Amino acid sequence: MKNVAALGPCLAVIFATAFGAMVVDRYASHRALENGQAFALHLAAYLAQEGDVAIAQEGDVAIAQLRAHPAVQSAALVKVVAADARYPFLRRLEVVAHTDPSRVGTRLLASSEDDKRVADLVHIGGVTALSDRRFQAGVGSAVVTSMPITRVGLPVFGLAIGALAALLFWLDLVRKQPTSRVRPLIGALLCVGTLFTLLGWRIVAIDRLEGAARSTADPIAATFLLAVVVLLPLVGTGVLGSMRGVGPSPHRRAYAYVAPALVGLSLLVVLPFLFGVALAFTSEVDGQTTFVGLDHFIHILSSTGRRLTEPLSFYFTAAVTIAWTGINVALHLAIGLALALVLSDPLLRFRGLYRVILIVPWAVPSYITALVWKGMFNQQYGLINHLLLKFGLEPVAWFSGFFTAFVANVTTNTWLGFPFMMVTALGALQSIPKDLYEAARIDGASAWQQFRHVTLPLLRPALIPAVLLGTVWTFNMFNVIYLVSGGAPNHATDILVTEAYRWAFEQDRYGYAAAYSVLIFLLLLVWGLFAQRLTRADES
Amino acid sequence: MRLRDLVVHAGLVATSLLTLFPALWVVSMAFRPSQSFDTSLLPIPEVISLDNFRDLFSRPHFFRQLGNSLLVAGLTTAIGVMFSCTAAYAFSRFRFPGRRAGLLALLVTQMFPGTLMLIPLYALIESLGLLNRSAGLVLVYSTTAIPFCVWNLKGYFDTLPRELEESAMMDGAGPFVVFWRIVLPLSRPAIAVTALFSFLTAWNEFILAATFLSEEQAYTLPVTVQSFVGAFSTEWGHFAAGALVVSLPVMAVFFALQRHLVGGLTAGGVKG
Numbered sequence: 101m102k103n104v105a106a107l108g109p110c111l112a113v114i115f116a117t118a119f120g121a122m123v124v125d126r127y128a129s130h131r132a133l134e135n136g137q138a139f140a141l142h143l144a145a146y147l148a149q150e151g152d153v154a155i156a157q158e159g160d161v162a163i164a165q166l167r168a169h170p171a172v173q174s175a176a177l178v179k180v181v182a183a184d185a186r187y188p189f190l191r192r193l194e195v196v197a198h199t200d201p202s203r204v205g206t207r208l209l210a211s212s213e214d215d216k217r218v219a220d221l222v223h224i225g226g227v228t229a230l231s232d233r234r235f236q237a238g239v240g241s242a243v244v245t246s247m248p249i250t251r252v253g254l255p256v257f258g259l260a261i262g263a264l265a266a267l268l269f270w271l272d273l274v275r276k277q278p279t280s281r282v283r284p285l286i287g288a289l290l291c292v293g294t295l296f297t298l299l300g301w302r303i304v305a306i307d308r309l310e311g312a313a314r315s316t317a318d319p320i321a322a323t324f325l326l327a328v329v330v331l332l333p334l335v336g337t338g339v340l341g342s343m344r345g346v347g348p349s350p351h352r353r354a355y356a357y358v359a360p361a362l363v364g365l366s367l368l369v370v371l372p373f374l375f376g377v378a379l380a381f382t383s384e385v386d387g388q389t390t391f392v393g394l395d396h397f398i399h400i401l402s403s404t405g406r407r408l409t410e411p412l413s414f415y416f417t418a419a420v421t422i423a424w425t426g427i428n429v430a431l432h433l434a435i436g437l438a439l440a441l442v443l444s445d446p447l448l449r450f451r452g453l454y455r456v457i458l459i460v461p462w463a464v465p466s467y468i469t470a471l472v473w474k475g476m477f478n479q480q481y482g483l484i485n486h487l488l489l490k491f492g493l494e495p496v497a498w499f500s501g502f503f504t505a506f507v508a509n510v511t512t513n514t515w516l517g518f519p520f521m522m523v524t525a526l527g528a529l530q531s532i533p534k535d536l537y538e539a540a541r542i543d544g545a546s547a548w549q550q551f552r553h554v555t556l557p558l559l560r561p562a563l564i565p566a567v568l569l570g571t572v573w574t575f576n577m578f579n580v581i582y583l584v585s586g587g588a589p590n591h592a593t594d595i596l597v598t599e600a601y602r603w604a605f606e607q608d609r610y611g612y613a614a615a616y617s618v619l620i621f622l623l624l625l626v627w628g629l630f631a632q633r634l635t636r637a638d639e640s
Numbered sequence: 641m642r643l644r645d646l647v648v649h650a651g652l653v654a655t656s657l658l659t660l661f662p663a664l665w666v667v668s669m670a671f672r673p674s675q676s677f678d679t680s681l682l683p684i685p686e687v688i689s690l691d692n693f694r695d696l697f698s699r700p701h702f703f704r705q706l707g708n709s710l711l712v713a714g715l716t717t718a719i720g721v722m723f724s725c726t727a728a729y730a731f732s733r734f735r736f737p738g739r740r741a742g743l744l745a746l747l748v749t750q751m752f753p754g755t756l757m758l759i760p761l762y763a764l765i766e767s768l769g770l771l772n773r774s775a776g777l778v779l780v781y782s783t784t785a786i787p788f789c790v791w792n793l794k795g796y797f798d799t800l801p802r803e804l805e806e807s808a809m810m811d812g813a814g815p816f817v818v819f820w821r822i823v824l825p826l827s828r829p830a831i832a833v834t835a836l837f838s839f840l841t842a843w844n845e846f847i848l849a850a851t852f853l854s855e856e857q858a859y860t861l862p863v864t865v866q867s868f869v870g871a872f873s874t875e876w877g878h879f880a881a882g883a884l885v886v887s888l889p890v891m892a893v894f895f896a897l898q899r900h901l902v903g904g905l906t907a908g909g910v911k912g
Contacts, residue, residue: 351736351737353734354734354739357730357734358730358731358742359726360722360724361786361790362727365746365783368779368786371764372761372764373757375763376759376760379760439655442652449649457659458656458659461663463898466844467846467865467866468883468887471865471866472662472665472666474869475677478677481676481677483665515659578847579847582847583866601758601847604758613759617759
């Protein structure tokens with residue numbers, strides 16, 4: 101009876117997924133229509149570059165090329181054979197080449213008001229597009245291509261079924277007394293889901309061709325990637341589901357609870373990370389990816405072509421990064437701690453007000469802070485140079501020298517970073533029992549001695565994690581460097597992360613940038629291990 | 641003693657002014673009917689006008705961009721919280737092989753800069769055709785949101801007394817029922833705070849958004865605001881108005897919740 105009652109919700113879920121798949125399908129068809137037009141226009145524009153004569157003579161070749169494309173169902177070349185000067189909106193068209201040879205030579209009448217009707221006249225189903233330029237040029241030809249209407253509902257449906265199976269399996273694992281009865285059902289669902297996904301993945305890839313047409317990304321690679329992304333969770337849950345119990349039985353539940361986060365992170369973090377590491381060993385020239393082994397690493401680490409102490413050499417940038425991190429964290433800590441000590445006095449007037457004001461920089465998004473300070477340091481209209489002028493000093497061109505640019509960066513980051521340390525220290529100060537100070541005073545300790553021997557040791561457990569965190573934050577403080585100095589002058593004030601970013605997105609050298617990133621990763625890993633040892637030693 | 645008080649207050653007032661001035665300048669520039677940088681010493685506009693805001697709201701895609709920001713931050717938060725609740729509970733309550741390694745791995749993923757993952761994610765998003773789509777950005781932000789949520793929630797679950805769960809178990813509730821009926825309702829405030837902070841992180845994120853989005857309809861608000869600051873000329877008035885619109889709600893939430901943040905941060909650590 102109980103099993104029959106459980107059928108209801110199950111059926112409801114399945115109907116809901118089916119309905120969802122249908123809705124997605126509708127939407128996807130609509131999107132595909134747009135994508136198809138964009139893609140066809142792209143091809144048309146490409147062919148149009150070759151000129152009338154070439155197209156007229158090599159029409160069949162062009163058509164063959166178009167036909168070979170997986171996205172194109174049929175294509176036609178249309179040529180304007182007569183345009184009446186008195187009725188410019190009327191043109192007589194002739195099909196000079198067509199994927200269906202029987203249509204070659206068909207004569208058509210087209211009006212410029214509705215070029216899409218040309219396509220209707222050519223009787224090509226699906227999506228059509230043609231290059232308007234050709235018509236405007238007077239005598240010319242048009243490329244009409246058509247795209248198959250893609251249906252994306254299949255993989256979505258498959259995914260939904262897979263997700264349902266995974267959910268069932270998960271609930272089964274989480275339950276106190278796992279039943280193996282649902283396992284066959286899960287297995288069947290997984291099979292169906294995989295089948296649908298396999299059927300659908302190719303279609304999805306075609307739907308994504310809009311992106312491919314623009315970026316010249318390989319559609320096959322896209323398909324493959326998509327397949328991995330889609331299939332991985334299915335296969336993963338399938339493997340898990342086929343095992344009777346995951347791990348030793350008392351821990352099975354724990355793993356089941358961790359599973360959602362694990363699946364999410366392996367897709368979003370582990371997979372891209374591995375891909376990034378693989379990228380570090382390759383080089384891409386004109387869209388051709390070649391394996392180059394350790395070349396990038398050797399190039400970076402031997403700082404080829406530059407002296408070690410020159411900007412853009414890895415060692416120089418690393419030194420700047422370390423100086424940047426050290427100076428900032430020291431300033432944050434000193435200012436934050438000093439303010440916290442002053443504000444922790446319960447007799448201080450306007451204590452709450454000061455606290456609220458001093459925390460403002462933390463609340464402002466860091467990119468806004470950075471952009472405001474960039475304006476304040478501006479040589480012509482910047483506020484800081486105006487102040488200098490008022491006091492009879494020379495205005496400074498902040499971003500043309502390494503030292504001044506570095507100072508500008510540090511100032512910005514100090515403004516934005518000290519409240520965190522202040523708040524942390526304030527919280528920790530409040531938890532120090534007051535009688536400790538009393539005892540210290542009775543023993544005749546001076547204010548400095550109280551600070552040195554009572555406050556500091558008791559602040560340590562709270563401050564160490566905060567400092568470690570602040571270090572990582574500052575090390576990775578992309579926004580300030582990128583937006584304030586922008587690495588000026590000549591990359592000298594760049595830190596490692598901004599430099600890696602530039603290699604990737606300003607030089608388009610993804611492989612090199614990936615190698616750079618791997619090196620940063622290793623540096624941070626060493627730091628992380630050291631930090632972990634530090635906190636553990638502190639705990640024990 | 642009097643003198644000492646005076647010195648302390650003088651120092652605090654000076655620091656407060658230094659802290660407030662850059663922020664006040666933004667406010668002042670937002671309400672000035674001009675696009676140049678405010679160089680007056682006192683950040684008080686001579687004429688108050690709402691021109692900058694009117695310009696901002698009447699930009700072609702402004703409300704679409706606002707919608708993008710809301711969508712991206714909202715979805716990221718939903719994914720982060722949904723994927724992390726049970727994991728945080730397991731890390732807090734169960735002892736199992738791989739627990740320490742798992743926690744450490746989560747911490748490590750939080751420590752590494754977003755720019756490192758940027759290149760592979762960019763390639764991935766590009767080949768999926770998700771550049772200039774909110775979905776792509778949600779995927780990227782989730783890489784940060786999930787570890788952050790796990791750590792923050794774990795910290796809270798650690799503080800919940802186990803007795804409640806044990807007594808429920810005695811009454812015959814299964815472990816999942818305990819989690820669903822007792823632990824989750826009890827941690828509603830913690831979940832809300834965690835969700836809000838991951839929302840704010842996504843709402844404020846600029847560099848990934850600027851890298852992944854190139855079409856204006858796809859922009860999130862930070863990219864819009866940054867686009868006013870050009871290499872050669874800057875529309876400071878529009879920038880300031882945009883900065884206010886983007887950051888004022890965020891700052892309000894921040895001030896309401898900042899007490900909760902410090903504990904969670906130092907317990908786990910978050911990337912900037």
